[in-house]
Amino acid sequence: MEKRSKATPIYMLSGFLGSGKTTLLQRLLAYWKEQGLRPAVVMNELGEVNLDGVMVGEEVPMTEMLGGCICCSIRSDLSAQLYELIREERPDLVVIEATGAANPLEMFDAVTESSLYLELDIRPMITVVDAAHLAELYAKQQGKTYRLMVEQIRCGSDLILNKIDRIGQEQQQEMRELLERLNPYARIIPAVRCEVDPVYLLGDGKRVETGNPAMNMAERKRESLHAGDAGKGHDSADEPHSHHHSHDHVTVYTHYFTGPVDSVEFENFIAELPREIYRGKGILSFSDTASRFLFQYAYREADYLKITPQGEVPDVVVFIGEHFDKTKLAETLSALEGRTDRA
Numbered sequence: 001m002e003k004r005s006k007a008t009p010i011y012m013l014s015g016f017l018g019s020g021k022t023t024l025l026q027r028l029l030a031y032w033k034e035q036g037l038r039p040a041v042v043m044n045e046l047g048e049v050n051l052d053g054v055m056v057g058e059e060v061p062m063t064e065m066l067g068g069c070i071c072c073s074i075r076s077d078l079s080a081q082l083y084e085l086i087r088e089e090r091p092d093l094v095v096i097e098a099t100g101a102a103n104p105l106e107m108f109d110a111v112t113e114s115s116l117y118l119e120l121d122i123r124p125m126i127t128v129v130d131a132a133h134l135a136e137l138y139a140k141q142q143g144k145t146y147r148l149m150v151e152q153i154r155c156g157s158d159l160i161l162n163k164i165d166r167i168g169q170e171q172q173q174e175m176r177e178l179l180e181r182l183n184p185y186a187r188i189i190p191a192v193r194c195e196v197d198p199v200y201l202l203g204d205g206k207r208v209e210t211g212n213p214a215m216n217m218a219e220r221k222r223e224s225l226h227a228g229d230a231g232k233g234h235d236s237a238d239e240p241h242s243h244h245h246s247h248d249h250v251t252v253y254t255h256y257f258t259g260p261v262d263s264v265e266f267e268n269f270i271a272e273l274p275r276e277i278y279r280g281k282g283i284l285s286f287s288d289t290a291s292r293f294l295f296q297y298a299y300r301e302a303d304y305l306k307i308t309p310q311g312e313v314p315d316v317v318v319f320i321g322e323h324f325d326k327t328k329l330a331e332t333l334s335a336l337e338g339r340t341d342r343a
């Protein structure tokens, strides 16, 4: 118990873009608050705006690391940000939600580096897996996205097999078995919208780690870099240094709107997005409704949630994908604004 007051527990949420990390984060924050704890969040986004932050209550201290990925381009900032957050806010625990493109081993290294300066209690990594997306990628078993997803699965101590509402029973079983093969150490928790029992997930008061989680991770890292399912064709196995740039292929485009757009036109535009774009999020004002919407697009499924953002938040969308044509996307989005102007 004494240790708790000194070492700050650090929870890392891993999982590919759009798998459900923020959905899980919201549940965990609600649970911790119910327990009378004061959580803090480090939110890392590839885009220039923190749209996930809108989903986190204002009372939760949050550090934003934007415009890059914690695991490489802005990795060195993590220690400083954590240090400030812990010193100024004195939280009971910190959750780090990395970008979905983050290589979990690099993220783990970055946090371990921080523990040289700060007294941290690094908790087992939680990986959220989009069951439908994994099923599709597993059918092909190639590509950087699949390899990254496998890496994230191998590094998780707890694997939430999320979005099982999007696949049938048989495929659920197949994906479960795949996870067991890829990571026999982990607990697998099937879920819809990350609805999991936080007491079970976090193991509060019950879970006994077999050994030091950091040590387990180091072992897994060695394994992961040398052999196994992921090792086949894994960047770092083929080219020893390339794993540091494992998500160089990810393209991000941020578009600030100058005014509202027509909702039907926007939905049509989303329905026709190229496949290379696998994630989108934004805050939008539509010309045909009064409220503002938080827009989400993950693995070809779009969601619109009515929101009242706190403070000044621009109308903006961020698209993330692999080598898509930013210029064309910018033109199409500008044209949508133009159409509304004429209306």
Ligand SMILES: Nc1nc2c(ncn2[C@@H]2O[C@H](COP(=O)(O)OP(=O)(O)OP(=O)(O)O)[C@@H](O)[C@H]2O)c(=O)[nH]1
Binding pocket: 015, 016, 017, 018, 019, 020, 021, 022, 023, 024, 052, 099, 100, 101, 162, 163, 164, 165, 166, 191, 192, 193, 194, 279, 296, 297, 298, 301, 302, 303
């Ligand atoms: N159908 C379905 N949709 C889900 C489920 N869980 C989350 N979603 C939706 O998937 C989208 C992405 O969820 P997030 O929680 O924002 O995903 P994320 O991993 O934080 O995304 P990034 O921060 O971009 O990596 C949202 O529209 C969610 O409402 C699920 O179990 N089933």
